[in-house]
Amino acid sequence: MKRVAWIYHPDYLLHAPPFEHPESPERLVAITDRLGAAGLIERMLPVTPDYPEDPEILSVHGREYLDKLETACRRGDLTLDSEDTYLNRHSFNIALLSAGGAIAGAKAVAEGAADRAFCAIRPPGHHAGRDAGMGFCLLNNTAVAARYLQARHGVEKVLIVDWDVHHGNGTQNIFLEDPTVFYFSIHEHPTFLYPGTGRRWEIGKGKGEGTTLNAPMAPGAGDAEYRTIFEQTLDPAVDRFRPEFILVSAGFDAHRDDPLADLQVTEEGFRFMTRHVLALADRFCGGKVVSILEGGYETSSLTSCIELHVRELLGE
Amino acid sequence: MFVARRMKKSLVTVPPSASLFEAQSRMRERTIRQIPVVSDDGTLLGIVSDRDIRAAVLPAGLVPGFTAGEAEKFMKDTAVERVMTRKVVTATMTDTLEDAIVLLHDFRVNALPVVDAGGKAVGIITRTDVLEAFIDALGVGEISSRLEVVVPDRPGTLAQLAAVIGSFRVNITSVLSTRHVEEGKRANFFRVATLNVGPIRKAIEEAGFEILDPSKFLLP
Numbered sequence: 282m283k284r285v286a287w288i289y290h291p292d293y294l295l296h297a298p299p300f301e302h303p304e305s306p307e308r309l310v311a312i313t314d315r316l317g318a319a320g321l322i323e324r325m326l327p328v329t330p331d332y333p334e335d336p337e338i339l340s341v342h343g344r345e346y347l348d349k350l351e352t353a354c355r356r357g358d359l360t361l362d363s364e365d366t367y368l369n370r371h372s373f374n375i376a377l378l379s380a381g382g383a384i385a386g387a388k389a390v391a392e393g394a395a396d397r398a399f400c401a402i403r404p405p406g407h408h409a410g411r412d413a414g415m416g417f418c419l420l421n422n423t424a425v426a427a428r429y430l431q432a433r434h435g436v437e438k439v440l441i442v443d444w445d446v447h448h449g450n451g452t453q454n455i456f457l458e459d460p461t462v463f464y465f466s467i468h469e470h471p472t473f474l475y476p477g478t479g480r481r482w483e484i485g486k487g488k489g490e491g492t493t494l495n496a497p498m499a500p501g502a503g504d505a506e507y508r509t510i511f512e513q514t515l516d517p518a519v520d521r522f523r524p525e526f527i528l529v530s531a532g533f534d535a536h537r538d539d540p541l542a543d544l545q546v547t548e549e550g551f552r553f554m555t556r557h558v559l560a561l562a563d564r565f566c567g568g569k570v571v572s573i574l575e576g577g578y579e580t581s582s583l584t585s586c587i588e589l590h591v592r593e594l595l596g597e
Numbered sequence: 598m599f600v601a602r603r604m605k606k607s608l609v610t611v612p613p614s615a616s617l618f619e620a621q622s623r624m625r626e627r628t629i630r631q632i633p634v635v636s637d638d639g640t641l642l643g644i645v646s647d648r649d650i651r652a653a654v655l656p657a658g659l660v661p662g663f664t665a666g667e668a669e670k671f672m673k674d675t676a677v678e679r680v681m682t683r684k685v686v687t688a689t690m691t692d693t694l695e696d697a698i699v700l701l702h703d704f705r706v707n708a709l710p711v712v713d714a715g716g717k718a719v720g721i722i723t724r725t726d727v728l729e730a731f732i733d734a735l736g737v738g739e740i741s742s743r744l745e746v747v748v749p750d751r752p753g754t755l756a757q758l759a760a761v762i763g764s765f766r767v768n769i770t771s772v773l774s775t776r777h778v779e780e781g782k783r784a785n786f787f788r789v790a791t792l793n794v795g796p797i798r799k800a801i802e803e804a805g806f807e808i809l810d811p812s813k814f815l816l817p
């Protein structure tokens with residue numbers, strides 16, 4: 282059995298919507314209940330995340346944006362720019378703690394305390410760009426973890442696999458011109474789904490040309506189509522890139538029961554993707570994988586998929 | 598919207614005496630595919646495209662023993678006025694973008710030089726400019742979600758739909774309404790600035806409208 286770090290903090294529940302909203306603390310409550318009942322949490326290594334240091338956040342986000350976010354929360358603003366991205370008085374701190382969770386996962390694996398990590402964190406991050414939060418996301422947790430690994434652990438090349446059903450426009454933009462971070466996203470086609478980016482010809486810019494890879498999926502696509510992309514599109518790219526560390530932006534909203542999208546992925550699809558990424562990590566990265574929670578808004582499928590995901594991480 | 602808003606004003610031109618070689622080099626430098634030919638006072642005399650130039654050189658190239666050097670010499674010795682199109686399809690400053698789209702389509706041209714009342718070339722609008730206008734109008738690339746709704750073809754339905762969307766305090770960044778394949782119906786496309794389209798879809802369905810299931814389009 283593999284040692285899997287379990288990153289969670291009860292304060293993650295403090296970022297709560299002031300109106301009805303799919304990205305709610307209940308998601309994490311349901312996840313911890315499910316994993317607890319399945320006896321999985323006790324089989325993982327609990328890690329309590331801490332607040333990140335300034336440079337760790339500033340490696341991804343601009344100071345002005347952080348100030349704006351902090352002020353908005355202190356002032357009691359209910360939203361950041363649009364109703365999508367709500368705030369309460371805790372949101373700034375909890376966004377930092379969420380990014381701290383991704384760092385804690387990366388740290389546990391990089392230092393060898395664990396083989397793999399699952400970060401049950403929120404708010405999610407992959408829509409957050411350097412200077413703007415959007416789409417339920419405030420700070421880009423996965424990007425912060427990638428930069429942390431490069432700055433503190435001498436990791437040169439990081440692969441991000443983003444299987445949230447929405448394109449991670451924030452992550453893509455942050456690393457668009459960076460050849461050291463390979464961003465792969467599989468998502469519902471931008472003509473049909475938020476945020477409307479992630480077309481197949483978006484492949485990076487300048488020095489980063491070729492280290493962004495997008496696989497937009499037609500509405501109705503499911504396990505078989507996902508498998509084809511992983512095997513025929515992702516594999517050759519990873520083969521060329523040769524990452525030292527893999528971060529997964531793990532959203533579970535491509536599931537057929539999720540109300541926010543139109544795809545048909547099942548539990549088996551998520552099991553396949555998890556196994557596939559673990560195999561890539563074994564091949565290139567000494568097995569180092571950190572999975573970071575993004576979206577997933579239908580409780581039953583979210584929890585069943587995460588249970589399977591964690592079982593695979595544990596190597597049952 | 599008028600052509601003047603979308604046309605390129607920094608117009609690249611050649612005089613009628615310019616050689617094919619000069620015209621081609623200028624097009625390559627500026628990565629354009631056609632170039633208006635104007636007189637000293639800016640009056641539009643014709644237009645020459647990279648295809649016109651290739652077509653002019655081609656017959657000479659068929660002569661046995663014709664070398665690359667001779668082709669270049671031919672291009673340097675031949676003035677654009679000998680190969681340019683004189684009956685130019687043009688737009689005027691007061692033509693609308695719709696006029697330009699129809700002209701480009703109906704006359705099967707790639708570009709319309711824009712002329713003022715005195716016949717002087719003041720700009721050019723190309724198929725690319727028109728596509729750009731479409732990309733903007735469709736809201737492609739704006740952070741948003743898309744909704745496709747089929748409604749009965751009767752007055753007031755678009756307003757009803759907009760009211761439903763508006764009740765979620767969500768911005769509509771693009772609207773398109775077209776004939777639907779089904780008789781008596783219209784398809785309305787919205788781009789809305791939110792990730793959270795689920796509740797909006799539900800409310801639209803509860804208001805009695807049909808949301809198109811995009812996966813159904815893919816069925817043969």
